[in-house]
Amino acid sequence: MQRFLDPAVLARISDLDLVARTVVDGFVAGLHRSPDFGFSQEFAEYRAYTPGDDLRHVDWNVFARTERAYLKRYRGETNSLLTVLLDASNSMNYTSHSVSKMDYARFIAASLFYLAIQNQRDAAGLIVFDDEVRNYIRPSTRQGQLARLMSGLELAEPHARTDFRKPLDHFQEFLRRRGLVLMLSDFFEPPERIVRTIEPLRFHGNEVVLFHVLDPREIRPELGEPAILVDLETRERLEVTPEYAQNEYRQKMATHIDELRDRARGAGMDYFLLSTERPLDEALTEYLSIRQRRN
Amino acid sequence: MGFLAPWFLVGAAAVAVPLYLHLLRRHTTTPQPFSSLMFFEQRTQSSIRHRRLRYLLLLALRLALLLLLVLAFADPFINRPVASASSGKLLLLVIDNSFSMRAGSRLADAKRDATSVLASRPPSERAQVMALGSQLQVLTQPTQDSVGLSSAVNSVQPSDTRGSFGELARALHSMAESANEPIELHLFSDMQKSNMPANFQDMVLPPNVSLVLHPVATKAMPNWAVESVNAPGQVWDPKKARVEAVIAGYNTPAAMRTVSLVVNGKVAATRMVSVPASGRATVEFDSLNVPYGFSRCEVRIDSADSLPGDDSSLFAVERSDPGRVLFLHESADSRSPLYFEAALSSAAESAFTMESVPVAQASNVMLSKYAFVVLSDVSSLPSVLENNLASYVRNGGSVLVAAGTATGRLPRVPVFGANILQARYYSNQEDHFLNVGDADPAHPSVQKADRWSGVKFYYAVRVDDSGSRVVARLTDQTPILLDKSIGEGRVLLLASGLDNVTNDFPLHPNFVPFVEQTAFYLSGTERRSGSRLVDSFLQLRTSKEQAVSVEVIDPGGRRPLSLKEATTAQSYQLTSSGFYQLRLANGRQDVVGVNADRRESDLDVIPPDVLALWSGNTSKESVASSADQPATEKNKPFGLWWYVMLLVLLAAVAESWVASRYLGTRREEL
Numbered sequence: 021m022q023r024f025l026d027p028a029v030l031a032r033i034s035d036l037d038l039v040a041r042t043v044v045d046g047f048v049a050g051l052h053r054s055p056d057f058g059f060s061q062e063f064a065e066y067r068a069y070t071p072g073d074d075l076r077h078v079d080w081n082v083f084a085r086t087e088r089a090y091l092k093r094y095r096g097e098t099n100s101l102l103t104v105l106l107d108a109s110n111s112m113n114y115t116s117h118s119v120s121k122m123d124y125a126r127f128i129a130a131s132l133f134y135l136a137i138q139n140q141r142d143a144a145g146l147i148v149f150d151d152e153v154r155n156y157i158r159p160s161t162r163q164g165q166l167a168r169l170m171s172g173l174e175l176a177e178p179h180a181r182t183d184f185r186k187p188l189d190h191f192q193e194f195l196r197r198r199g200l201v202l203m204l205s206d207f208f209e210p211p212e213r214i215v216r217t218i219e220p221l222r223f224h225g226n227e228v229v230l231f232h233v234l235d236p237r238e239i240r241p242e243l244g245e246p247a248i249l250v251d252l253e254t255r256e257r258l259e260v261t262p263e264y265a266q267n268e269y270r271q272k273m274a275t276h277i278d279e280l281r282d283r284a285r286g287a288g289m290d291y292f293l294l295s296t297e298r299p300l301d302e303a304l305t306e307y308l309s310i311r312q313r314r315n
Numbered sequence: 316m317g318f319l320a321p322w323f324l325v326g327a328a329a330v331a332v333p334l335y336l337h338l339l340r341r342h343t344t345t346p347q348p349f350s351s352l353m354f355f356e357q358r359t360q361s362s363i364r365h366r367r368l369r370y371l372l373l374l375a376l377r378l379a380l381l382l383l384l385v386l387a388f389a390d391p392f393i394n395r396p397v398a399s400a401s402s403g404k405l406l407l408l409v410i411d412n413s414f415s416m417r418a419g420s421r422l423a424d425a426k427r428d429a430t431s432v433l434a435s436r437p438p439s440e441r442a443q444v445m446a447l448g449s450q451l452q453v454l455t456q457p458t459q460d461s462v463g464l465s466s467a468v469n470s471v472q473p474s475d476t477r478g479s480f481g482e483l484a485r486a487l488h489s490m491a492e493s494a495n496e497p498i499e500l501h502l503f504s505d506m507q508k509s510n511m512p513a514n515f516q517d518m519v520l521p522p523n524v525s526l527v528l529h530p531v532a533t534k535a536m537p538n539w540a541v542e543s544v545n546a547p548g549q550v551w552d553p554k555k556a557r558v559e560a561v562i563a564g565y566n567t568p569a570a571m572r573t574v575s576l577v578v579n580g581k582v583a584a585t586r587m588v589s590v591p592a593s594g595r596a597t598v599e600f601d602s603l604n605v606p607y608g609f610s611r612c613e614v615r616i617d618s619a620d621s622l623p624g625d626d627s628s629l630f631a632v633e634r635s636d637p638g639r640v641l642f643l644h645e646s647a648d649s650r651s652p653l654y655f656e657a658a659l660s661s662a663a664e665s666a667f668t669m670e671s672v673p674v675a676q677a678s679n680v681m682l683s684k685y686a687f688v689v690l691s692d693v694s695s696l697p698s699v700l701e702n703n704l705a706s707y708v709r710n711g712g713s714v715l716v717a718a719g720t721a722t723g724r725l726p727r728v729p730v731f732g733a734n735i736l737q738a739r740y741y742s743n744q745e746d747h748f749l750n751v752g753d754a755d756p757a758h759p760s761v762q763k764a765d766r767w768s769g770v771k772f773y774y775a776v777r778v779d780d781s782g783s784r785v786v787a788r789l790t791d792q793t794p795i796l797l798d799k800s801i802g803e804g805r806v807l808l809l810a811s812g813l814d815n816v817t818n819d820f821p822l823h824p825n826f827v828p829f830v831e832q833t834a835f836y837l838s839g840t841e842r843r844s845g846s847r848l849v850d851s852f853l854q855l856r857t858s859k860e861q862a863v864s865v866e867v868i869d870p871g872g873r874r875p876l877s878l879k880e881a882t883t884a885q886s887y888q889l890t891s892s893g894f895y896q897l898r899l900a901n902g903r904q905d906v907v908g909v910n911a912d913r914r915e916s917d918l919d920v921i922p923p924d925v926l927a928l929w930s931g932n933t934s935k936e937s938v939a940s941s942a943d944q945p946a947t948e949k950n951k952p953f954g955l956w957w958y959v960m961l962l963v964l965l966a967a968v969a970e971s972w973v974a975s976r977y978l979g980t981r982r983e984e985l
Binding site for chain 2: 111112113114121206208235238241247248249250251252253254256257258260264265268269272273276
């Protein structure tokens with residue numbers, strides 16, 4: 021099963037739903053006896069039934085013994101709203117192998133949607149943005165939500181350049197209810213500006229996780245000879261030497277990653293670096309296990 | 316400077332390829348998309364400048380390599396003055412010392428002329444001396460040493476060889492191939508007409524040889540000579556040996572000449588002969604009374620001409636007892652011995668005497684004293700005799716078996732050992748006889764017998780021919796003559812009789828040479844000639860007689876072969892006239908009389924117009940070239956392609972080195 025989770029293999033599967041199922045089922049199978057994964061699977065407490073509550077959640081065993089209706093509450097119910105912010109700027113189109121950053125981000129998002137909706141029955145939504153909000157699918161648990169989300173991911177094609185500030189204003193409108201906000205982006209902005217822009221989401225009680233999606237060649241570029249590089253977003257051209265790419269660029273990129281991680285965590289956000297050559301299940305497992313420890 | 320193949324310069328257009336690859340293509344590098352240039356800075360590194368320099372050096376080397384290659388193919392040359400080469404002209408003196416130069420004072424005149432030419436040459440000019448006979452003999456290397464050159468001229472001695480201007484031209488062609496310097500050839504010769512090759516083209520000299528002729532004879536001189544002597548090499552009966560000599564006169568008036576036959580220094584017979592003007596006369600001596608062993612003979616004339624060397628002709632004769640032949644036959648058969656003996660005595664110069672013995676009385680005969688045995692159509696063979704014959708053959712004896720009608724009734728041919736398959740009578744054929752269809756002309760028995768054409772065979776015995784060599788077959792493929800080696804001896808089978816009943820062979824003219832050749836073949840006697848020509852070769856050993864010492868004693872009593880040559884030399888070239896004494900590898904002693912080639916006796920000279928043509932052909936060119944000397948001397952082309960190719964090699968090595976370093980840098984970066 022593991023070989024199916026290779027991003028390069030998954031990239032050949034055109035059906036995003038199938039990709040998500042393959043990833044999730046694959047790594048769930050790999051977790052063995054770990055039923056308490058996910059956002060809100062862990063039991064928290066019993067609460068007395070009040071009119072309007074969903075009768076499906078009544079613990080009928082307790083009712084039989086005590087003749088009182090109690091609802092079984094789980095810890096996840098406090099953040100059962102999942103919103104994925106997907107960066108669809110042109111830089112996400114970059115790839116040095118068979119999987120672009122955009123594809124990889126789609127796979128991650130699809131897998132998380134599948135996990136949330138199919139396994140947890142949580143509400144999930146999607147916001148696709150570049151310098152504007154391109155698509156918004158409201159979080160919901162309604163029938164067909166997963167299909168809508170998958171369709172939204174399919175339609176998310178990179179267009180313009182990234183600008184977090186403008187779409188974040190809209191996010192404030194959309195994210196009224198607190199929940200889990202996952203942002204998938206390559207974050208080619210100064211870390212300070214990124215964190216400052218995203219930080220307000222955290223004030224609403226949202227749990228914010230930054231998925232930093234990068235191609236391996238973006239982290240360790242390899243140039244055989246001097247080359248002219250073209251910025252995918254700005255179309256700017258620059259002649260770059262192999263020596264620079266070998267030394268100074270790598271150092272700058274490492275500093276950028278470290279600073280972003282530090283600032284994000286300093287602002288109460290989680291940060292995960294995802295290299296597109298990394299198997300998807302491995303990335304998800306790491307993320308979920310870290311979350312589990314935190315909870 | 317110029318180019319011998321200027322069209323190759325078009326190839327210089329190929330420099331466009333590296334120019335395109337290095338310069339144009341480099342600037343059209345496809346930009347690579349990258350997600351963000353946020354962390355990049357525009358910067359030109361010093362290492363890039365270094366590499367660009369190396370890149371330009373590589374480009375320059377590649378351009379140079381291509382241009383040099385094109386240059387090499389265009390074959391450049393420069394005009395170099397050849398004045399120094401002209402001063403390096405070789406003065407080649409060739410003195411004819413062939414047999415005809417013995418006439419009068421020809422050789423002395425030639426040497427005197429050569430000495431005067433040597434004296435008149437500039438001291439710095441190199442000269443070389445050679446002698447011309449049948450081959451060109453080098454007497455000195457090219458040198459300026461006047462003393463050595465004069466000594467070489469004076470050392471030239473008359474020889475008995477035949478001069479050849481064709482050989483002179485051939486040798487000079489090979490000299491001209493190895494040395495490009497001009498050669499001034501001075502030929503001192505009697506310009507004998509007979510020295511010319513059959514084709515004038517064969518004596519044309521190479522272009523860089525200018526010929527200067529120094530004829531020492533301008534007209535033909537009268538000369539008498541013993542042109543040829545026909546004498547046997549071996550004599551068995553002196554009374555039956557005959558000597559025939561041809562006396563020739565060249566440019567001579569009609570005259571009477573006294574011809575003497577000299578045996579071992581004593582005049583044995585004298586004849587007077589009338590030789591017509593510039594003609595030939597034949598003299599015959601009826602007997603050659605020589606003692607047993609080798610005798611040194613000559614036919615001599617009194618001529619009193621200027622060339623006494625050809626007034627006698629030498630030959631050697633060996634006298635020995637005739638070989639004995641045993642003829643075994645049935646008592647009733649009287650024809651076979653009659654025919655065979657008649658043929659043997661008439662043809663073989665009394666080399667053999669035949670004893671005819673009926674087979675029934677031959678049991679006690681000592682076979683070893685006979686040269687060979689003839690077994691003629693016996694119906695039965697006493698076992699003692701058959702054993703004796705088999706032993707005789709195994710020990711090296713030879714037998715001729717004739718299988719007629721009597722032998723045809725036996726199951727196998729006696730002595731020969733082959734089974735008789737069938738006795739065939741051809742009387743029922745349409746023509747009542749068969750002829751010989753195939754014959755091996757290499758076999759001595761049929762060599763001179765005209766392949767037995769016309770011989771009619773009425774009867775033949777068909778035998779199993781396995782293990783034997785079929786010499787002749789009838790037209791129905793029946794083997795008629797077979798040869799077989801048994802032990803050290805040899806058996807020849809005639810599958811028919813020796814009488815005139817089973818065939819008409821004994822009555823046929825081919826029978827005599829057949830008997831003669833077969834007798835010599837079976838007895839192992841070689842027909843030798845007692846005289847040879849100068850420059851001919853004597854075979855000293857056969858391929859089976861290796862590592863056996865031979866001995867040659869020349870007419871001067873010297874042994875010309877070294878010890879090593881005496882054990883390895885296959886042949887020996889006879890270089891002078893006189894008697895050579897030999898001991899061959901097979902142990903046989905021999906004496907050979909050697910005479911000069913009689914074509915040298917004709918002292919007629921080459922006509923002046925032919926001489927002018929010969930020297931003019933080359934001299935015109937040389938005169939022409941010397942007339943153009945001031946102009947062409949400075950303009951001799953000197954090819955440079957070799958040096959250009961050397962530069963190509965250097966450029967290729969440098970290009971490989973620089974390219975490997977450049978690519979090496981790139982690999983490190985990766």
